[in-house]
Amino acid sequence: MITIPLQLPDELAQQVIPLQERLPEIVELGLRHWRKHATSDRRVKRTRRLSGVIAPDLRQLEHRPSARTVTEASANVAAFRDEVLAALGSQRLSPDEPLLNGLTLGQYDALSDDEKASLWDRWAQVDLMEMDEIEVSPDALPVG
Amino acid sequence: MRCLLDKVTARLAVQGLLKLGEDRELTRGELLALDLFLRASRSPHRLFIVPPTASVLRRCAEQPHYSPIVQLFLARVEIVQPARYFKRWARRLRDLGFAREDAAVLALATFGTDSAATILGMEIVATCDQAMANNWAIRQSEIQARLSAMQRYLSAPYNHARLPQVLRPEQIAVE
Numbered sequence: 001m002i003t004i005p006l007q008l009p010d011e012l013a014q015q016v017i018p019l020q021e022r023l024p025e026i027v028e029l030g031l032r033h034w035r036k037h038a039t040s041d042r043r044v045k046r047t048r049r050l051s052g053v054i055a056p057d058l059r060q061l062e063h064r065p066s067a068r069t070v071t072e073a074s075a076n077v078a079a080f081r082d083e084v085l086a087a088l089g090s091q092r093l094s095p096d097e098p099l100l101n102g103l104t105l106g107q108y109d110a111l112s113d114d115e116k117a118s119l120w121d122r123w124a125q126v127d128l129m130e131m132d133e134i135e136v137s138p139d140a141l142p143v144g
Numbered sequence: 145m146r147c148l149l150d151k152v153t154a155r156l157a158v159q160g161l162l163k164l165g166e167d168r169e170l171t172r173g174e175l176l177a178l179d180l181f182l183r184a185s186r187s188p189h190r191l192f193i194v195p196p197t198a199s200v201l202r203r204c205a206e207q208p209h210y211s212p213i214v215q216l217f218l219a220r221v222e223i224v225q226p227a228r229y230f231k232r233w234a235r236r237l238r239d240l241g242f243a244r245e246d247a248a249v250l251a252l253a254t255f256g257t258d259s260a261a262t263i264l265g266m267e268i269v270a271t272c273d274q275a276m277a278n279n280w281a282i283r284q285s286e287i288q289a290r291l292s293a294m295q296r297y298l299s300a301p302y303n304h305a306r307l308p309q310v311l312r313p314e315q316i317a318v319e
Contacts, residue, residue, distance in 0.1 A: 004281065068314040070172060073179035077160065077170065080182055084164040087212040093165040097209045100200075105162065105210075113173075120155055123203060124196035128248040131195065133228045136261040140227075142304040143146070143265040 145189040148224055148253050148266040153313060154197045157181040161213050173272055180270060180313035185220035187318050192224040192266065194249060222258055229302055230255040236290050240283060246276050253308035264301050269310045280310040
């Protein structure tokens with residue numbers, strides 16, 4: 001059995017709390033329903049209509065942003081390429097230039113991810129647990 | 145929103161920028177980390193990095209060839225500073241099974257501040273470490289109970305510090 005913490009809008013939480021004993025069953029039914037109907041616009045519209053009858057607040061979930069796709073990320077990053085080249089004065093970076101401690105960019109690129117992580121730890125020369133703590137102002141803004 | 149990029153996420157975003165400068169293909173991790181960095185830096189949200197990351201980047205910026213790229217990154221992020229009780233909370237997180245480095249980053253997201261010491265904590269920690277994110281989610285009640293117990297003896301604003309969400313870069317919505 002796995003515990004999954006949930007953050008719900010207040011109104012939805014108030015509807016869920018009296019049913020919490022049956023939550024696994026409700027999630028299972030909802031998941032089955034969602035899988036069945038989430039593949040076409042027509043079906044999504046039907047889901048919206050049904051969710052309006054069953055629990056209006058479930059409609060809010062449709063507006064929650066889903067995970068970013070690689071395609072979306074690629075388009076966003078590609079649009080930034082010109083800005084990077086402009087910052088470099090239109091001169092591309094060369095893999096032969098030294099990056100840090102005599103290592104060239106080409107040599108760095110050829111390392112495995114674990115090797116890169118180890119290098120950054122070595123290069124950092126800062127131990128968070130050794131840093132001084134700062135007293136924040138009494139009206140410092142907490143989260144939320 | 146205040147979002148802390150953990151060491152790996154920040155490193156992947158910078159590697160992505162360097163590869164754009166080389167005109168090379170990015171890995172999936174670099175792509176998603178750089179995408180988050182770009183989305184957040186175009187929004188009113190605040191992006192933070194940890195001091196060890198900033199230390200490496202400042203040294204890279206001393207190299208004239210890489211300086212424009214590194215400065216481009218540094219200009220869009222802030223460096224989180226450990227606030228009072230950071231170490232105590234990091235030790236509690238270690239007791240709860242988090243690795244030393246993970247505990248330190250997670251503790252900074254609760255007891256961390258900006259250079260002017262006007263904020264306390266972050267809404268989100270961006271991480272590519274799925275195991276850490278899972279551990280954080282699965283043990284949330286236990287972690288919250290531990291924080292609440294510690295905060296009973298703290299004064300404001302430290303008693304209002306909150307736990308962050310720990311999410312992968314692609315899971316973070318930036319409106």
